[in-house]
Amino acid sequence: MLLARRLGRARHATTIRAVSAKDASIAYQKEKAVESDSCAIVDKGTVGPYRLRRPLKIPLSHRGMEVIQDPLYNKGTAFEPAERDRLGLRGLLPPKVSSMDEQCARIMLRLRSFEDDIQKHMYLSELHDRNETLFHRVVVRHIGELAPLIYTPTVGQACLEFGHMFKRPRGMYFSADDIGQMNAMVQNWPMKDVRVVVVTDGSRILGLGDLGANGMGIPIGKLALYCAAGGIAPHRVLPVVVDVGTNNVELREDPLYLGLKRPRLTGAAYYEVVDEFVTAVLHRWPKTLIQFEDFESSVAQPLLDRYRDKILCFNDDIQGTGATVLAGVLACLRQTGKTAQDLKDQRIVMCGAGSAGVGVSTVIKDAMIAAGLSEEEARSRFYVLEKEGLLAKQGMSPADYDSLAPEQQILAESFDVPTAKRGDSLLDVIKYAKPTMLIGASTVAGLFTEEVVRAFHEGCGGKPIIMPLSNPTSKCEVSASDAYAWTNGECVFASGSPFDPVEYEGTKYYPSQCNNMFVFPGLGLGASVAEARVVTDAMLRAASEACANSVNVEEMARGQVFPSVDRIRDVSLDVAVATVESALRDGLATREELLRPGVDVRAFVEAKSYFPAYVPVVTDPGFFDN
Structure with missing residues (x-):
């Protein structure tokens, strides 16, 4: 029954909208405009006259259909006439030689004709399996539209x-x-x-x-x-x-x-x-x-x-999420006119004592220590709550305390309000601790009620920072519209789930999504380029700071905490450079070129970055060395 139901849903999803030649022409003009707008992020090694680009070497044995059927080498209708002759492709492709703009227009026109996200995911997967260069070029051009289709949330259904x-x-x-x-x-x-x-x-x-x-x-x-x-x-x-x-x-x-x-x-x-x-x-x-x-x-x-x-390894759910939330916290401080050093002055209420809440709290605590606090001082700035209320050693039986994980025990030992005790409610904690940040990792929808948010706003002594991180939207602690309304439009807001822009009393606000995508690609690129021995907490903090600092003036003016998704390659470059520089400072980078005096780290990382563009294809027995 389950299989039949799923197959029935998939069949229904294949309904597509018809498109016309006029639609195709409009799509093509839009693709040309997109490429013009995004030219700043193009790797300089893949622009300029096609004939002067560094060629891609493929096995001598690859000819004809073998080339077309290999997604790493296939360019579809974009193969030049000389390549078609050289690789045995003449007659195997339609005679028209397509440009990248035309191919992207065809892909997006077809993609947008589907009415179901899982069908769009399947279409993109088929493109991925057919032509990797075109797939990644389309994703680069339309990252905001396509990231939710190739990864969360659609990938969840694809896994099912x-x-x-x-x-x-x-x-x-x-x-x-x-x-x-x-x-x-x-x-x-x-x-x-x-x-x-x-x-x-x-x-x-x-x-x-x-x-x-x-x-x-x-x-x-x-x-x-x-x-x-x-x-x-x-x-x-x-x-x-x-x-x-x-x-x-x-x-x-x-x-x-x-x-x-x-x-x-x-x-x-x-x-x-x-x-x-x-x-x-x-x-x-x-x-x-x-x-x-x-x-x-x-x-x-x-x-x-x-x-x-x-x-050389890391866990994105633990370290990547922590680094991303820290980036959001630092950017929130920027929105309130503060710097990273001011992190040590914050008081934080964290709702959620599971691995996510404790992990994020630990990352922020360690950053506070790096900013100058002692371990005990940093611990005392956190109030972590679970379903029974405040997680606190005071008022807890020895058996219950011993049952806590070591990371939970650390955060339950002491507070800068000595009377805080086990089981205090969220509203009570808000009133006596007067936190400056309210973070949610509880998966309890509506936990941040109007009474809680208004009390938080009243006691924080400035712009309240609200970060409901629970996914999906149905489990989010507070919506963006309620957060802005209940703080009279004064809060700095970032969430784990995406929210549309909010208009409140004539002002438009742009909620930011706290998405690991802003950190892990650049962190991975930097660690790889540096050939680092390990990924350290210092490298993760450097990545967080780079991400936070990459929010530009225009984005700050809109109240954003994270950069716009369409600038993701610029952000990833900033994060990668910061990661490499951290590895170099701590003696963990092993790449010889980076160890030479006077090396331009940013230029080196840029030179090692991949950008999806077609290059001439030639046969060569040494192709594996590319």
Whole structure:
């Protein structure tokens, strides 16, 4: 029944709107305008006369349909006449030689004719599998429109449907059945210089839970953003699923499920699989960055602790989210006329004592310490609440306190209001602590009531900073419109869910979304370009500060906390440069060119950034060295 219902929904989604020659002409003119507007972000190595661009080398054996069917080399109707002769393509393509603008217009015209987001996702996936350069160029041009289609929120539905929609493999799968074989398996990947691996075990896919091997959609979508937003070349990335089974009984009973149909491994057996995978990847590509993505909380932090001081890796859900929220906090301070150093003077109420709330609190606490506070002083500025109220040692039984995670205990020990005690309500805490920031990671819709927000506004002594981070919108602690209305339009607002602009008493406000996309592509690019030994907290803070400082004057005037999405490549470059500079300061960068005196770090990172543009294609036996 479930399968029939999903297939029925997919069939209904194929309805498209008819388009005309006039529509096509309008779309083409719009694409030309977009390219003109975005020319500032084009890598200088991919502009200028086509014949003078550095050629792409492909195997001597690749000719005819082999070229067309390889997404890394295929240009579709954009192959020049001489290339068609050289590569055996004459007659295999329509005679018209298309420009990139024309191809992009065709893609966007067709994409916008679909009425369902999952159908748009499927169409973009087919383009990704057919022509990587065109796919990434379209995403770069239309990042604001397409990012929600290739990643959150649409990728969640794509993961649910993964086994039912499967057409073509992408990435690699390492399973519990492959123990003892992974060093050999990793040699099956054709590219010799992979620089970024995004891996999931499918145990906590977004808010959807255990999806097992269906979670492959997450690494694929994440790496599409690495390439388009961060400038990592597509032949240098690898999406991976480590399949150790699934506890999702519905998936195990689905005849079309493509993963291991058995309960998840746990304990030592689980870590044995992950250890062998990590070892195999680093044996093949010792300079690669491994990003852990959507691992359930019971293994996410232990895995990070296991590897973070030994290899180049990070966990985006833990470190990336923390860095992004810190960037938002620092940008909020800019909006109130303060600097990063003023972070030490803030008092923060965090609603949510789970891994997200505690993780974000810990990142901000460490930044306060870096700004000059002692550990104890920084701890005392935080009031963390859970469903029972304030998380506080005072008023808590020894058994309950001992049951807390170490990170929770740290935040429950002391407060700058000595009378604070276990179980105090949110409104009580707001009234006696007089916080300057109110952050939500509770997933409780409407938690920030009008009474709470007005009390917060009254007691904060300036512009109130409100950051409801819970996803999706249905679980957000307060809407943007209510936040602006209940603070008389004076709050600085950033949320985990997207909100449309809000008009309040004749003034238009532009809520910002606190999206990891503003940090992880640049962080990954910088760590990769630097060939850093590890990713440190200092590098993450540098990335946060760079992101916060990238909000320009026009965006500040609109009340934005994060930059506009269409500037994502500029932001990623700033973040990457800051990451490299941090690695250099701490002696963690190993790339020889960066260690030379007087090196221009920004120019070096720019030169190493990928921009999707067509270049001449030539056959050469050394193509793997590209």
